[in-house]
Amino acid sequence: MFKQIGAVTMINLRSIPQRAGLSLATIISIALVTGVLLGFLAMSNGFRATLQGTGSDNVAVALRAGSQAELNSGLSSEDVRLIEEAPGVARDSEGRPLVSGELYVIVDGTKRASGTDANLPLRGVGPQALSLREGFEMVEGRMFEPGTNELVVGASVLREFSGFDLGETIRLGSNEWVVVGIFSTGGSVFESEIWADIAVIQNLYNRGTAVQSVRARLTSVEAIEDLRAWEEDEPRVNLDIESETDFFASQAGGTAVLIEFVGWPLAIIMAIGALAGAWNTMYSSVDTRMREIATLRAIGFSGFAAAVGTMVESLVLAALGGLVGALAIYLLFNGVSASTLGSGFTQVVFSFAVTGGSVIAGMVMAVVIGFFGGLVPAIRSAYVPLLTVHRSE
């Protein structure tokens, strides 16, 4: 049986060049589908990786209850003061609480690549903000002076947006700022932000003494429970408290899922198109081999062997398409940096990540297309009328 199937399969595969055009079209259409799927998966993976790489277990993020994102949150200076006194909050060597109330506003930036405007987050921070970000370092220039219109920009912002070079003056909204430093946080999401003194931003944006989020370093990872318990019992505050890790994971989750939500249906619709193409190719493969198949059957080969041969041809074309698509996406996009809407409707800069898992998903999809595209033609090849042997072609 295996010898039979092997021979039929070999005859099929060797005859592919006779249908080079159609076969190539099938490979390309399946490569496109795989490419689109992998592209979206790489985007969502990269996005997830960037946001998940951001958080720390040792830092708690407090937002106004129910606000979900920093942009929607609003907290008073009284909230900040209460958190500073709360249990589980760490203090520095001089006994000052490691708590940072921060403002988060949206400004327009111009993308280098397209020249179009895109949202950028401008974060107002106080002196404690740095101690709450691990891996923070100035790569160029210096930190802003409190009380001035100086700002520092994340390395990703500099890379993706124009006008933020060191020493430049830039107009954001109705205000002019001077770029005095470039900072890095080791690839995390904060690198997609611009930072300035919180007091200056509160003043320019008429926020009084309000903040939007409070970050607090915890005495230990477990101390988040103490902080939560305190919040429950403290009638003067109404907060959502999460570890920073969880905070970003849920933010990333939302957007990554959204990306996949677009990616999968698009890939599936394209897959249906590719399936029709594969079907057509295999149908014509069976058509052109009718007399050969009938001859093999007359010699005594089984219809099953003929069907397997057709199916293998279809699967091989599909797998080739999948590989081409995966390879193309890998070469074109893996590690390429991109930016997209982040959780707060701002630009988050991240890198495409083509992972093994998504390559497998793409290949599975390709092979599924091959299988269903080849199914009916395979069945048909099992039932080629024997009398086709007399056809002259």
Added chain:
Amino acid sequence: MASLYELKDLSKRYTRGKESITIFEELTMSIPQGDFIAIMGPSGSGKTTLLNLLGGIDRPSSGSVECEGVRVDKLSEGKLAKWRSQHVGFIFQFYNLMPTLTAAQNVELPLLLTKLSGKQRKDRVATALDIVGLADRKGHRPRQLSGGQQQRVAIARAIVADPKVLLCDEPTGDLDRASADEILETLQLLNKELGKTIVMVTHDPSAAKYAARELHLDKGRFIEAKAEPAQ
């Protein structure tokens, strides 16, 4: 000579819509072991249909086809395929070789259905190609061979599994005189030296001369035209 085929009351009808055409009605004949029959007759007289029934690639409307006591018309599809692989070799007008396989690979095809080892298959293929005089062409593909050579590859494929009977449908219909004569001489040799029973359909009277006897099929009946072999 012992009889190889017994056809009894064989009928074949095709129904197209309401119309029914009868190719032959209650045909009875026997084909002895070692016979070489040339079947002639006008186009549409049912020559190919008869070969199909003998070879088990078509079934009669009624009546029986018996080969060495086996009711071929009664075999299931699977058993019939197996029976074909062991008992008959087909030779077609258009050779029906696999264009992507070499001569040797084409000849080997029927042996893939046997339990023979790779080495045994190779030996058998060499022998078969030798018999048809193409030992030096085993690596060539059909496209690289002349029509006559392709037909000889097809003959090698038909005999490689050592079937008792060869069914040839206008085996020289697409060949020039010289190539045709070579093919016919080969068939004659297979009949005389190896004892193959051959049923050959042909339009060509000079091809029919190579056979031991000629049968004329007309309107579903046989008329024997030649009782004695020509040579």
